Amino acid sequence: xxxxxxxxxxxxLVATTPVLAYESxxxxxxxxxxISREVYALHMTMFWVCCAIAxxxxxxxxxxxxxxRKSAGAIPDKTLLHSTKMEAVWTTxxxxxxxxxxxxxxxxxxxxxxxxxxxxxxxxxxxxxxxQYEYLGKDIAFYSTLSTDSNEARQLHSGIDVNTxxxxxxxxxxxxxxxxxxxxxxxxxxxxxxxxxWMPDFGVKKDAIPxxxxxxxxxxLKVGHYxxxxxxxxxxxxxxxPIAVDVFSKEDFERWIAAQQAATKVAHxxxxxxxxxxxxxxxxx
Amino acid sequence: MKTxxxxxxxxxxxxxxxxxxxxxxxxxxxxxxIGTMYLVFSCIMFFIGGAMALAIRAELFRPGxxxxxxxxxxxxxxxxxxxxxxxxxxxxxxxxxxxxxxxxIGAPDMALPRMNNYSFWILPFAFTxxxxxxxxxxxxxxxxxxxxxxxxxxxxxxxxMMIFAVHLMGASSIMGAINxxxxxxxxxxxxxxxxxxxxxxxxxxxxxxxxxAVMPVLAGAVTMLLTDHYFGTSFFNPAGGGDPVMFQHxxxxxxxxxxxxxxxxxxxxxxxxxxxxxxxPMFGYDAMVYATASIAFLSFIVWAHHMFTVGMPLAGQMxxxxxxxxxxVPTGVKVFNWTTTMWKGSLSFEPxxxxxxxxxxxxxxxxFSGLMLAIVPADYQYQDTYFVVAHFHYVxxxxxxxxxxxxxYYWLPKWTGxxxxxxxxxxxxxxxxxxxxxxxxxxxxxxxxxxxRRIPDYNVQFTDWNMVSSVGGFVFGFxxxxxxxxxxxxxxxxxxxxxxxxxxxxxxxxxxxxxxxPYHSFDTPPDVH
Ligand SMILES: [Cu+2]
Ligand SMILES: [Cu+2]
Numbered sequence: 171x172x173x174x175x176x177x178x179x180x181x182x183l184v185a186t187t188p189v190l191a192y193e194s195x196x197x198x199x200x201x202x203x204x205i206s207r208e209v210y211a212l213h214m215t216m217f218w219v220c221c222a223i224a225x226x227x228x229x230x231x232x233x234x235x236x237x238x239r240k241s242a243g244a245i246p247d248k249t250l251l252h253s254t255k256m257e258a259v260w261t262t263x264x265x266x267x268x269x270x271x272x273x274x275x276x277x278x279x280x281x282x283x284x285x286x287x288x289x290x291x292x293x294x295x296x297x298x299x300x301x302q303y304e305y306l307g308k309d310i311a312f313y314s315t316l317s318t319d320s321n322e323a324r325q326l327h328s329g330i331d332v333n334t335x336x337x338x339x340x341x342x343x344x345x346x347x348x349x350x351x352x353x354x355x356x357x358x359x360x361x362x363x364x365x366x367x368w369m370p371d372f373g374v375k376k377d378a379i380p381x382x383x384x385x386x387x388x389x390x391l392k393v394g395h396y397x398x399x400x401x402x403x404x405x406x407x408x409x410x411x412p413i414a415v416d417v418f419s420k421e422d423f424e425r426w427i428a429a430q431q432a433a434t435k436v437a438h439x440x441x442x443x444x445x446x447x448x449x450x451x452x453x454x455x
Numbered sequence: 456m457k458t459x460x461x462x463x464x465x466x467x468x469x470x471x472x473x474x475x476x477x478x479x480x481x482x483x484x485x486x487x488x489i490g491t492m493y494l495v496f497s498c499i500m501f502f503i504g505g506a507m508a509l510a511i512r513a514e515l516f517r518p519g520x521x522x523x524x525x526x527x528x529x530x531x532x533x534x535x536x537x538x539x540x541x542x543x544x545x546x547x548x549x550x551x552x553x554x555x556x557x558x559x560i561g562a563p564d565m566a567l568p569r570m571n572n573y574s575f576w577i578l579p580f581a582f583t584x585x586x587x588x589x590x591x592x593x594x595x596x597x598x599x600x601x602x603x604x605x606x607x608x609x610x611x612x613x614x615x616m617m618i619f620a621v622h623l624m625g626a627s628s629i630m631g632a633i634n635x636x637x638x639x640x641x642x643x644x645x646x647x648x649x650x651x652x653x654x655x656x657x658x659x660x661x662x663x664x665x666x667x668a669v670m671p672v673l674a675g676a677v678t679m680l681l682t683d684h685y686f687g688t689s690f691f692n693p694a695g696g697g698d699p700v701m702f703q704h705x706x707x708x709x710x711x712x713x714x715x716x717x718x719x720x721x722x723x724x725x726x727x728x729x730x731x732x733x734x735x736p737m738f739g740y741d742a743m744v745y746a747t748a749s750i751a752f753l754s755f756i757v758w759a760h761h762m763f764t765v766g767m768p769l770a771g772q773m774x775x776x777x778x779x780x781x782x783x784v785p786t787g788v789k790v791f792n793w794t795t796t797m798w799k800g801s802l803s804f805e806p807x808x809x810x811x812x813x814x815x816x817x818x819x820x821x822x823f824s825g826l827m828l829a830i831v832p833a834d835y836q837y838q839d840t841y842f843v844v845a846h847f848h849y850v851x852x853x854x855x856x857x858x859x860x861x862x863x864y865y866w867l868p869k870w871t872g873x874x875x876x877x878x879x880x881x882x883x884x885x886x887x888x889x890x891x892x893x894x895x896x897x898x899x900x901x902x903x904x905x906x907x908r909r910i911p912d913y914n915v916q917f918t919d920w921n922m923v924s925s926v927g928g929f930v931f932g933f934x935x936x937x938x939x940x941x942x943x944x945x946x947x948x949x950x951x952x953x954x955x956x957x958x959x960x961x962x963x964x965x966x967x968x969x970x971x972x973p974y975h976s977f978d979t980p981p982d983v984h
Contacts (some may be wrong), residue, residue, distance in 0.1 A: 184781075195916060196900035198836055205832075213833045220823040227790060231815060234797040246734040247799035257742055260791045261784060269613060271830065276773060278832040283769045324520055324912055331913060332519040339914050356981045363606040364699060366839060370905045375835045377765045377809075379700060381604060381693020384766035401764075401839040401907040403599045405606055409910030422718040 199370050202392040202417075206373030208278045215274070219267065266317040285385045290348065290357030296358070296365030296378035296400065299407035303346050306357075310430045316410050317341040324410060337414075345414035349423035350393050358384040366402035369413060377402055390417045457587045464543055473523040473618035473974050481576075484568035486553045489575050491870075493550030494863075496578060498939065500542030501856075503586070505551035505932050509710065512928035515921050520912055528911035529597035530589060537617075540717065541624045542582055544851065547859045548720040549574075552659050555866060556635060558965035558972060559653045561644030561981045566637040574630035581623035588613035588620075599909065601710070604676065604702050615685070618677045632663035644964065646983035650744070653963055654737065657744050658723030661751045665712045665719070668755075668876050673709040676702060690725030700765050707758035715850060719747060720788060721818075725811045728793040728865050730791050731959045732808035733800030739792040746785035746792075753782050763834045772831050779829035783822070790819055805957065806880040810861035813888045816876045821849030824899065839909075842902025847897045854886070860887075860938065867945055870953035872971030875945035879937060886934040893927030941962075 238244040293304040304311040323330040358378040368375040374389040398413040593611025679690040689695025837932040897920035909947035952970040
């Protein structure tokens with residue numbers, strides 16, 4: 171109970187500190203889901219615990235290096251061979267620290283694994299080298315590939331200054347669209363090789379493996395545009411299959427869904443409909 | 456371990472007869488010659504693997520593709536790892552074992568000298584195959600050193616070459632390991648009980664058992680890949696009812712103990728050097744032995760911490776999180792024992808001690824990030840990012856490789872009979888230590904800020920730290936030429952080293968033979984009491 175309060179206090183503290191809460195170029199993002207914030211708190215707790223241990227251990231090392239120098243006339247105490255008491259202490263204390271760290275971690279893990287009661291399910295398939303998003307039960311499906319300007323700039327000797335490209339390597343033609351404040355379940359699989367779907371701001375990373383269906387979930391608390399990347403080496407263009415998610419308000423999402431379904435219907439009504447066509451319509455050739 | 460009465464100094468005149476010509480090396484059975492060959496081979500591989508690393512750092516210096524096709528970049532990533540692990544670090548430890556284990560236990564040679572020759576001479580063939588695969592029309596292996604299917608099954612003609620190379624490396628390691636075990640268990644000088652064994656021998660003995668346990672597992676895994684690719688089996692192919700995740704379980708059942716194969720001998724080296732230059736016996740010798748054994752045992756039950764994102768049952772994730780965290784306990788015992796060994800010592804800072812101290816600090820940093828990685832929810836954010844890259848490079852470069860350099864600086868005078876250039880060696884130390892941190896520390900930031908590993912290009916937000924890291928990489932890489940120069944100078948000549956070499960009171964038997972160690976030493980076993 172206390173631990174939980176401590177973590178939420180830590181999260182609140184961090185989230186209200188503007189410098190830390192903003193996009194950091196040297197630390198993990200706090201993120202926009204309850205899980206990502208818990209994970210951030212865990213990460214920072216681990217970090218400070220490691221710092222505290224380091225301060226003690228490195229402190230003793232540095233003290234010894236300065237204090238017990240031969241050049242300063244230090245005489246070795248050769249009787250210092252072992253001490254059961256000391257050994258018991260430095261075995262027990264780490265065990266206690268580890269248990270204290272494992273408990274909140276285990277609690278967060280249980281929450282992460284609980285994919286029940288999702289309000290929306292999206293199936294995500296990794297391809298070499300793009301993602302496919304299928305909204306289960308909504309008859310919407312499309313591919314998501316690296317945007318054209320990034321793709322041109324990233325060619326060898328393209329001559330394009332990548333600093334001028336918007337969201338270089340992180341922008342896609344068709345981002346995944348999800349509603350805010352909604353528990354979204356994702357089902358992940360791979361079509362050819364193993365990929366991994368990572369959205370740092372959501373605290374979600376899960377492998378997309380051929381022949382397997384993996385599950386994960388997120389509930390985004392803030393409308394916005396978020397980016398991530400594939401994190402499992404999947405061949406030549408592994409670095410070039412980004413992930414982008416647009417989080418809409420619930421009303422905007424409903425409008426978006428309706429528009430998509432209308433487009434799909436038009437596609438189905440076309441002279442030679444095929445199941446794959448709807449997908450092809452909304453994706454780049 | 457204790458004091459020694461030496462009777463070999465008088466005997467070394469006729470013992471120094473060496474075979475001449477190329478035959479001395481081709482048909483070598485002398486542990487010192489084979490040790491030297493291993494070390495030279497490892498050094499060459501260190502520079503080849505290093506050149507690949509610099510190619511990677513050059514491409515990553517700024518965003519946009521400057522030099523390579525992404526496919527070639529993947530080949531560099533894959534081969535850098537294979538060359539450094541199997542070509543540089545492991546052979547370096549085997550070389551040190553060959554040179555030092557017989558000298559430390561008072562044996563005339565390794566127990567199985569012909570197998571020793573064989574296990575070395577397999578390696579040049581293995582690496583000719585592996586590196587040769589880079590010149591096949593479809594290029595070298597590019598699926599990562601972890602060889603995960605189905606991706607690795609997409610390789611071209613480099614694939615069977617890589618697999619056969621891995622088989623050869625495995626066979627070589629197993630033979631090396633058998634030799635170490637047989638030598639240590641049977642050829643110790645009378646009176647040297649196991650709990651008087653120098654810690655370098657202890658850690659190697661345990662490493663050798665790890666090698667015998669896991670190298671066949673790797674061989675099995677890659678053989679299944681081979682039959683999946685060429686003989687229509689479906690061990691890992693889901694379309695045929697196979698399971699790609701099973702490969703990862705098998706691979707990491709080898710892979711995690713492999714991590715300790717790469718670090719336990721380093722623990723042994725540091726446990727030799729810190730007492731010497733603290734002029735005090737090792738604190739908690741028995742605890743060190745038991746800690747090493749516990750780490751080795753735990754290494755078999757933590758493998759899935761490399762695969763938390765593959766989707767495991769909750770109970771499985773919990774188990775592997777806890778068991779991984781548990782490793783911090785015996786590792787902590789080691790760090791505390793080294794620290795306490797320095798406590799109330801009389802410290803001096805010759806190059807081996809400098810490298811051992813850098814090991815102590817920087818390996819511990821790698822240990823901390825390792826502990827963070829064990830926390831499953833946080834690992835979801837760290838997995839396959841530069842945070843992991845920073846973590847294992849801290850453990851392997853200022854960890855394993857610094858320990859190897861410390862060992863070379865510690866025992867080089869015993870090998871060459873001359874004192875090396877201390878000033879140059881200290882320069883090597885300071886430039887390496889500063890640049891290795893410039894190289895790897897910013898990679899923690901990159902990973903946390905969201906940069907995945909194994910990508911040839913990145914968003915502009917990652918530019919600054921990548922530039923810093925690349926600068927560190929180039930300085931670190933080129934400063935290793937100083938290391939080679941120090942060694943070459945020492946081999947060519949220099950002020951003669953005494954049998955003791957260091958101004959300290961070391962109990963090790965290796966210091967009872969003259970420097971350079973005669974070609975045949977300990978023909979009659981020394982007395983240890
Ligand atoms: Cu990928
Ligand atoms: Cu591991």
